[in-house]
Amino acid sequence: MADVPAPDGSDEQAPVGVAVRVRGVTKEFGSGGSLTKALRGVDLDVPYGELLILAGPSGCGKTTLVSIVAGTLEPTAGEVTVLGHDLVAMRRGRKVGFRRDNVGFVFQAYNLLPSLTAAENAAVPLLIAGWRRSLAVEAASAVLDELGLGDRLASLPSELSGGQQQRVAIARSLVHGPRLLVCDEPTSALDAENGRITMELIARIAVQPDRAVIVVTHDARVYSFADRIATMEDGRIDRVAAGPRGE
């Protein structure tokens, strides 16, 4: 990989090249008469510094593909290399640590813990990594402040709007500095305005030269934020086109 200066101007060089490489990946569920082929030989590259939108109708395999890339699902066949690691060869136990250290998630249903405050929820990845609670919450509070929720740190999820909850989820996905961010339908539970704000935040804050961002969506309103748009159909990548950001 060629080196480029890190965005903060430090001597550490941000990686260049492909963050995610998928070759010939298939995924089958069930067996015999109930066999379902969710992926039928997918090839895909996602470079660092890119926001890739994975689009397509429901049931086309978007969620299955991103689950495999994130390391939460194993392919039936094919090669999956993420951040230089062969996920197919990686043991399940090591994948847990790999996700903890390298992957951030933004879920469709937020999946915030209802009894934790916004700051505590955002701190969860650091708590998983073994940080002391006070330090983890402090770090998470800084990220929430950057996302405009500095005055809602002590609020419970039930006291936040949908858009605010998703911003907490975004903070949670970024607090530990992951190099791969996976967003599964981040705007589908939001209205148009909050959806736009969410995608703006992801595009502005999440996309970094040393990070790849994959957004799974069937919401065409968010296509304008993409560097590239990969459209899936029936378990395959149908086409990959440059997005408005990448043009």
Added chain:
Amino acid sequence: MLWVAWKMLIGNRVKYLGIVFGVMFAALLIAQQASIFCGLMSLTVSQIRDVEGVDIWVMDRNVQFVDDVKPLSDTELFRVKGVPGVDWAVRFYKGIARARLQEGSYEQMILLGLDDATLVGAPDGVFMGSIAALRTPDAVIMDEAGYRRIWPGEPYRLGRVFEMNDRRAVVVGLTKASRTFQSFPIVYTRYSQAVLFAPPERKVLSFVLANAEPGVACEEVCRRITAQTGLQALTRQQFVWKTIRYYLAKTGIPVNFAITVLLGFIVGTAIAGQTFYLFTVENIRQFGALKAMGTGNGTILLMVLSQALQVGLVGYGVGVGLAALFGYAVARGQSRLSFFMPWQVLVIAAVAVFLIVLLASLLSIRKVLVVDPAIVFRG
């Protein structure tokens, strides 16, 4: 992450209280019933425990428990005294006498006859009168229950006369005494007086009470007494356990209590288990999200176990506390219920609670360990 587990647990107040209630119910029932059982068993041996200063009880070899008196010949006292290692030995009478009540009916009483010379076995709870007064003719020391039974509602007064087995008895002292299993009142008198109160029989000696010489083990002296006299000689503790074992083996008391304790265990497990499982199911997506974010199964397991342990501790504390409160209320009130909570009851309740929370959490543990982190990607 254990802190996260704790916050998840108490975040749902209703479910949390439901789980705690299940555990508390079981702990309360187990501790309370076990304590009532222990109280009952302590009643069966109260007469042994109340005879202070005696290490060895000698009796007919067929005696099975303290109320199973089989009279001995008076000469047995001297045979016991002649056994090497016996420091002293005295006679002791135990029987049932009928006292005539004011209204004309009768009340059965436990009559204890103490050695005339030494008065060994005298009660140590005399609060009115004196033990020495037993040396006067027809003298008896009566327990509070007996006095209230014969003279209900009247203030305590010494010198009162009543009939016992058609003979005159004079109350020269009042004492506090442990309740007996039969709940009969207790009357103390001299041995020579007791045999006059008792129905005429050829043999009247109930027990020989003895102590071992200093430096000689009681068990060894008991063995020697048995070998030399053919009588059954038991240490105080041995006689206590022999009596308890009799009641355990020959009555339905332990089975009844065991059934109640078992029901408490089952119901507690069912309530706690069901509610804990519902709590886990409600939070399954959160557990899935935690797994997706890199929480290993080992940590997830610890989280669930810590939740189970937390409710176990709270439920145990509240349940046992309520049981103790019940015992305190029983002790203070006029209830005839016996209640005794030794440390063994607390340990048994703790073990039961531990098993309950372990069983209650098993289903939940299985559920969260097999949850696929990929479920969080489905809407």
